[in-house]
Amino acid sequence: MGIRILGTGSYLPEKVVTNDDIAQSLETSDEWIYSHTGIHSRHVAGEGESTSTMAAKAAQAAMDAAGVKPEEIGLIVLATSTPDYNPFPSTACIVQGLLGCTNAGAFDLQAACAGFVYALEQARGFVNFYPDKKALVIGAESLTRVLDWTDRASCILFGDGAGAVVLGNDEPPGVASLKTKAHTILGADGNGSHFIMRTGGCKDALPISPVTQVPEKPQPFLPELTLKGHDVFVFAVKTLAKVSSDLCRMLGTTPEEIDRVFAHQANGRIIEAVARRMKLPLEKFWLNLETTANTSAASIPISLDQAVKAGELKDGMNIVMVGFGAGLTYAGTFCTWPNL
Numbered sequence: 001m002g003i004r005i006l007g008t009g010s011y012l013p014e015k016v017v018t019n020d021d022i023a024q025s026l027e028t029s030d031e032w033i034y035s036h037t038g039i040h041s042r043h044v045a046g047e048g049e050s051t052s053t054m055a056a057k058a059a060q061a062a063m064d065a066a067g068v069k070p071e072e073i074g075l076i077v078l079a080t081s082t083p084d085y086n087p088f089p090s091t092a093c094i095v096q097g098l099l100g101c102t103n104a105g106a107f108d109l110q111a112a113c114a115g116f117v118y119a120l121e122q123a124r125g126f127v128n129f130y131p132d133k134k135a136l137v138i139g140a141e142s143l144t145r146v147l148d149w150t151d152r153a154s155c156i157l158f159g160d161g162a163g164a165v166v167l168g169n170d171e172p173p174g175v176a177s178l179k180t181k182a183h184t185i186l187g188a189d190g191n192g193s194h195f196i197m198r199t200g201g202c203k204d205a206l207p208i209s210p211v212t213q214v215p216e217k218p219q220p221f222l223p224e225l226t227l228k229g230h231d232v233f234v235f236a237v238k239t240l241a242k243v244s245s246d247l248c249r250m251l252g253t254t255p256e257e258i259d260r261v262f263a264h265q266a267n268g269r270i271i272e273a274v275a276r277r278m279k280l281p282l283e284k285f286w287l288n289l290e291t292t293a294n295t296s297a298a299s300i301p302i303s304l305d306q307a308v309k310a311g312e313l314k315d316g317m318n319i320v321m322v323g324f325g326a327g328l329t330y331a332g333t334f335c336t337w338p339n340l
């Protein structure tokens with residue numbers, strides 16, 4: 001059996017904001033947004049909700065599906081770009097407390113929209129060497145809290161939510177990965193770091209005291225999200241198709257052998273272009289962004305859970321999970337469900 005996904009879970013907030021709602025205060029329309037992105041509406045975290053609360057709900061659902069108790073979890077890796085606090089305490093630690101996973105180490109991982117596949121790979125390494133423990137891998141975001149709602153070019157794209165999986169392993173330490181061919185690509189292109197940015201970090205200018213050479217007093221961060229949409233679009237199409245094809249080549253198979261692709265849900269037109277490039281029917285690509293929009297690191301695990309619940313993910317299917325995002329980052333993994 002080896003390393004496998006034992007259960008999946010997801011959570012989408014109850015509150016829904018449609019394109020028509022946004023068009024009430026911005027010069028845009030449902031027609032423009034849908035035709036350029038494939039998005040009609042998005043879920044928005046409500047009062048009292050945050051990345052940690054959504055993550056905990058998705059993770060609890062995944063543990064229930066896996067039949068795993070909180071104390072069996074040895075590691076929580078939480079991929080997010082929108083932590084409860086910036087940067088500490090980590091949201092993963094808050095989730096560890098909420099779930100009562102008292103035996104788990106916990107950390108956040110920031111690889112933007114490619115974060116879930118990065119996190120999955122960290123957890124895969126962990127359960128490979130500690131097969132008596134389970135790992136929780138979570139992607140969770142509350143992006144609607146960091147958007148500029150006056151910028152029609154970016155605010156229409158994103159939504160909130162969380163998805164999670166539980167990983168387990170029944171092989172002796174180290175054996176599972178020896179038996180599995182390399183099937184994951186983690187990559188980055190820092191030359192495109194200015195394509196998608198959220199400013200407001202430690203690099204931002206502070207008034208430095210000429211005497212002490214340290215900031216005179218703490219300044220509130222004033223974050224701003226900037227997006228070069230067209231450049232990201234071009235990068236995304238090229239990269240998603242290349243990573244998926246390279247994975248097939250590494251494993252000595254062909255794209256036609258893929259049963260389902262779980263690509264990051266950023267724009268329906270990106271996914272259509274990837275399908276054309278890979279010469280695969282669009283039906284092989286999971287699409288949910290019409291009602292979720294781009295939930296960044298949460299988009300792949302939410303899609304996985306929806307596919308499981310819909311009975312569309314059957315044991316033995318060849319699946320590819322592939323994402324891209326700010327950094328620029330990209331990541332893909334090929335597996336035979338539910339084995340990793």
Ligand SMILES: CC(C)(COP(=O)(O)OP(=O)(O)OC[C@H]1O[C@@H](n2cnc3c(N)ncnc32)[C@H](O)[C@@H]1OP(=O)(O)O)[C@@H](O)C(=O)NCCC(=O)NCCS
Nearest residue numbers: 027028029032036113152153156229230232233266267325
């Ligand atoms: C953002 C994105 C939807 C824009 O689509 P596009 O077809 O490239 O549109 P453009 O940016 O070229 O803008 C075309 C025109 O539409 C306008 N426009 C932009 N957003 C609009 C909106 N919400 N409503 C109406 N018009 C809009 C622009 O102002 C521009 O007008 P102009 O030609 O008069 O200047 C698309 O580039 C995209 O999806 N990019 C990748 C997404 C991404 O970066 N996601 C985050 C990382 S995962």
